[in-house]
Amino acid sequence: MSNKKEIIQEATQLINRQLTQEGRRRFLKQGLTLGGITMLTGCDITNNANIESSLSQISQLNDRIQEWLFNGNLLAPVYPESMIDTNFPFNAFYSENDAPDINADEYHIEFLGLIKDKQPLTLAHLHQMAQVSQITRHICVEGWSSIGKWGGIPLSTLLKGIGADLHAKYVSFQCADNYYTSIDMATALHPQTILALTWNNEVLPRKYGYPIKVRIPTKLGYKNPKHIQAIEVTNRYPGGYWEDQGYNWFGGS
Secondary structure: OOOHHHHHHHHHHHHHHHHHHHOHHHHHHOOOOOOOHHHHHHOOOOOOHHHHHHHHHHHHHHHHHHHHHOOOOOOOOOOOHHHOOOOOOOOOOOOHHHOOOOOOOOOEEEEEEOEOOOOOEEHHHHHHOOOEEEEEEEEOOOOOEEEEEEEEEEHHHHHHHOOEOOOOOEEEEEEOOOOEEEEEHHHHOOOOOEEEEEEOOEEOOHHHOOOOEEEOOOEOHHHOOOOEEEEEEEOOOOOOOOHHHOOOOOOEO
């Protein structure tokens, strides 16, 4: 990974190129600072191939900066039970009625890629594992947030237990609703990243991702997939449902 100086130099070069191509006035109008640089997507020239190329470079740089800033020991804020939103919103690319209806007796989670023990685990087995809980804020890229109580298995515990290669770059998730996403290994091993089996002390509701939701309070909502069917550990870039449509891959909150 590039060091701080190299990242800053790359950011400066990219900004200077954009200034040359579009002009300082447009650049400043769109608010392209290092922190808000991705806001270029709101301009009226996004169909221009050069702009699309610039956006792609900016997005990749944004991911690298977020990855460099990420601290695996820094915890997201936690909240008292009095702040739990009992009407926690449903959010997906489909309606609530279209959420998958999964049979617990037939369910098992599969393991793929750089993992020694790929024996699928049933839901009953997962519920027998040691559980933790957290009251954390879900932050949606659409601009809303909500606090919920999630309980489940630390993803790091599961990955270590199945002999995953902890030096691999990515952990990806495949879901019953055809959603998919991926995270970096440092985030997968973060102590607050869990496979959530419960919400507010009850079995995880269908609308929140039954039977398993990945809960990552250090990431934006689209990095918290629901209805998990398979986990893969890989060095091949896996992308994601929204990420492949232009969202930042790292997606830190």
